[in-house]
Every structure is written in C-alpha cells, then in structure tokens.
Amino acid sequence: MTNFPLPRIDKDPELKKLLLPYCRFQIGDIWEDKIGKHIIACIDIADKNSLKKIMDGKEAVLSIQDPPYNFVAFKETNTVKFINWCEKWVKNIYSVLDTDAFFYVWLGADQKNGFSPLPEFMKMMKSVKFKSKSFITLRNQRGYGTQKNWMSIRQELLYYIKGNPGFNIKAEHTDIPKILKGYYKTVNGQQTENIERSKSANIRAGNVWVDIQQVFYRMEENVNGCYAQKPLKAIERIIKAGSKKNDIVIDFFSHSGTTLIGCEKMGRKCFTSDIDPIFCEITLRRLENFRKTGKTGWQNSNPFAKEIINDKKLKSYLTKKYDYKI
Numbered sequence: 001m002t003n004f005p006l007p008r009i010d011k012d013p014e015l016k017k018l019l020l021p022y023c024r025f026q027i028g029d030i031w032e033d034k035i036g037k038h039i040i041a042c043i044d045i046a047d048k049n050s051l052k053k054i055m056d057g058k059e060a061v062l063s064i065q066d067p068p069y070n071f072v073a074f075k076e077t078n079t080v081k082f083i084n085w086c087e088k089w090v091k092n093i094y095s096v097l098d099t100d101a102f103f104y105v106w107l108g109a110d111q112k113n114g115f116s117p118l119p120e121f122m123k124m125m126k127s128v129k130f131k132s133k134s135f136i137t138l139r140n141q142r143g144y145g146t147q148k149n150w151m152s153i154r155q156e157l158l159y160y161i162k163g164n165p166g167f168n169i170k171a172e173h174t175d176i177p178k179i180l181k182g183y184y185k186t187v188n189g190q191q192t193e194n195i196e197r198s199k200s201a202n203i204r205a206g207n208v209w210v211d212i213q214q215v216f217y218r219m220e221e222n223v224n225g226c227y228a229q230k231p232l233k234a235i236e237r238i239i240k241a242g243s244k245k246n247d248i249v250i251d252f253f254s255h256s257g258t259t260l261i262g263c264e265k266m267g268r269k270c271f272t273s274d275i276d277p278i279f280c281e282i283t284l285r286r287l288e289n290f291r292k293t294g295k296t297g298w299q300n301s302n303p304f305a306k307e308i309i310n311d312k313k314l315k316s317y318l319t320k321k322y323d324y325k326i
C-alpha cells in the first residue's frame with residue numbers, strides 16, 4: 001500500500017493555492033465526456049441558469065444530493081439561511097427531473113442543537129412538491145461521543161419521489177445471510193419455515209443499512225484530500241433501485257465524484273457538479289483513473305501524487321507542514 005496521504009484540502013488554503021494550477025476547471029466550466037456519457041461542471045447549484053446549461057433540456061430520473069450541512073454552526077439564523085439555500089436548489093432540481101423520478105438527499109443532524117438542520121429541512125420539503133417515501137439510516141463503524149452520550153454512528157438519508165417512478169425491488173437485497181428462523185406457516189399441508197419460503201437467502205435492505213463500510217484509507221475507493229466521501233456501495237444501491245442503463249443521474253455536490261464512479265460502473269450517465277474547481281478536478285481524475293486502471297480511488301495515495309513529487313514548492317510545503325516523507 002502506498003503511504004501517500006493528502007490532508008483535507010478544504011481546510012488548507014495554502015495547499016489549495018498550490019494545487020489550483022493543476023486543475024482544468026474554473027467557475028463556469030463544463031466538461032463533457034467524449035464518449036457522451038457524463039458531464040462535470042464547476043457551478044453553483046443554487047444558480048438556475050447554470051443548471052439549465054448542464055441539463056440542456058434533458059431530464060434526470062434520479063437525483064442524489066449530499067450538501068455540505070456541517071456549516072450550520074449553532075445559530076438559528078444560520079439554519080434559516082441554510083434552509084432557504086436548500087429550498088432554492090431543491091426547487092431547481094425538481095424542475096429538471098422527469099415526471100416520474102427519485103430524489104435522495106444526505107443530511108446531518110446536530111444533536112446538540114435540536115438536531116438541526118434535519119427537522120427544518122424535512123419541513124421545507126413538505127412545501128416542495130416531492131412526496132416523502134423513506135428515512136434511511138446508514139450505520140457508520142466508527143463514531144464519536146462515547147463518554148457522555150450514545151455513540152453517534154449514523155448518517156441520515158432522506159428519500160422522496162416526484163410522480164410515480166417504479167422502484168426496483170430486486171435492488172433491495174443485501175449480502176447479509178438470513179440467520180434468524182421463525183414464522184412457521186403451513187403451505188400445501190406442509191409446515192414451512194420463513195427462510196424456505198423466501199426468494200432470497202439474504203436479508204432485504206430495509207431503511208437501516210448496516211452492511212456498508214465507511215470509507216477509510218485501507219479501502220481502494222478512498223480519495224485522500226476529500227473529507228466527506230460517501231461509500232460507493234451505498235450510492236450503487238440507490239442507483240440500482242432508482243435507474244436503468246443509460247438513464248441520467250444527477251449529483252450536484254460531487255466532491256470526490258462517488259456518484260459519477262457508481263454511474264460509470266453501472267452504465268448510467270452522470271451529470272455532476274461542484275462549486276470548487278479542485279473537487280471538479282478530483283472528480284475528473286477519479287473517472288480517468290478508473291477508466292485506466294479499474295481502481296475506484298487511490299487508497300492511501302492521492303489524486304495529485306505525481307504533481308507533488310515533481311513540484312518542488314508543493315513537495316516542500318507538504319514535507320514541512322505535514323512531515324511528509326517523499
């Protein structure tokens with residue numbers, strides 16, 4: 001395993017400055033896949049005109065959004081601001097979805113602050129035309145707050161629909177075998193047990209997902225430099241349940257490009273964006289790297305490894321500040 005991590009880029013403005021010259025994106029740029037599949041844009045998703053430009057009259061059947069909810073810092077007014085901002089992009093997205101479409105959104109809940117912004121977001125969604133369908137919990141392996149509270153190990157995923165899209169029930173099975181016996185029933189005069197009667201030996205994915213590993217540096221899909229990467233397995237489950245081959249899937253908070261990689265693996269078209277040119281570049285590099293090597297991330301190396309080795313300034317900055325051994 002190459003031990004070549006990168007610190008959180010968003011928290012280090014100097015590192016950001018040194019990496020920017022290697023980015024092929026500036027605000028407003030749209031990258032279109034030569035083989036006609038995906039789009040990566042560097043835009044602010046709250047701007048309706050930019051969104052229209054990316055979609056170019058096309059409609060998506062599945063929307064997976066993961067906004068940066070962690071900037072809501074303990075003040076009521078910030079939550080109001082955040083929800084107003086969310087309402088803007090949620091409405092923008094509604095307008096570019098097919099008549100029948102799925103809408104998923106990851107959101108945090110601050111347990112020290114009335115679980116904000118989750119309840120406020122749910123309330124706002126009631127005023128938009130989406131219909132609520134489920135409230136999914138993804139269980140993390142690691143957590144925080146073990147000494148004075150229940151350890152916090154959950155990630156919230158809200159699921160809504162527009163119109164009446166067809167849910168792919170087959171996508172629901174996990175790879176966890178059924179182990180509990182019970183629910184005996186007489187069928188054709190024979191007493192049968194639940195496991196015998198069921199179609200799969202594995203349990204279905206309900207709205208609590210306990211079979212998905214949180215991304216960390218030992219996993220191939222890990223993208224160092226990013227801070228909020230979602231597991232590919234979770235994204236693939238959503239893609240499978242809510243889209244078919246060649247369908248358009250949208251994710252306007254790309255960051256490490258997880259939805260794009262999921263779509264590439266599963267033959268969907270992904271229209272994605274990020275407001276930050278560095279995360280657009282990382283998204284594109286992740287796709288290029290996947291197409292070249294079949295690898296979904298860099299594990300404990302990073303997307304800018306080559307540049308860091310060859311660029312004296314970058315190398316010396318990282319060696320000094322983070323004690324890099326290059």
Ligand SMILES: C[S@@+](CC[C@H](N)C(=O)[O-])C[C@H]1O[C@@H](n2cnc3c(N)ncnc32)[C@H](O)[C@@H]1O
Pocket residue numbers: 043044045046066067068069226228229230231252253254255256257258259273274275276279
């Ligand atoms: C929580 S991360 C998304 C993580 C992503 N799901 C993944 O698996 O890597 C949120 C991202 O949204 C981007 N972002 C923040 N405000 C935005 C805006 N107004 N328009 C587009 N992207 C934005 C941030 O730069 C950040 O990369």
